[in-house]
Amino acid sequence: MPTYEFNCEKCQKNFTLKMKIAEYEKKKFTCPECNSNKVKKKLTAFQTKTSRKS
Ligand SMILES: [Zn+2]
Incomplete structure (x- = not known):
């Protein structure tokens, strides 16, 4: 499952x-910290380096 980065x-x-x-x-x-919905999605490529298969 890909991981997405956000910034509040x-x-x-x-x-x-x-x-x-x-x-x-x-x-x-x-935001998990302050519950604001003013979060920016950070455009990061799919993080395939940690390819944990479950
Ligand atoms: Zn926040």
């Missing part, structure tokens, strides 16, 4: 979320 515009916290691509495209995200 309110508290400036960076956080990552793991989710399926379909979820990523549909969902709105909130």
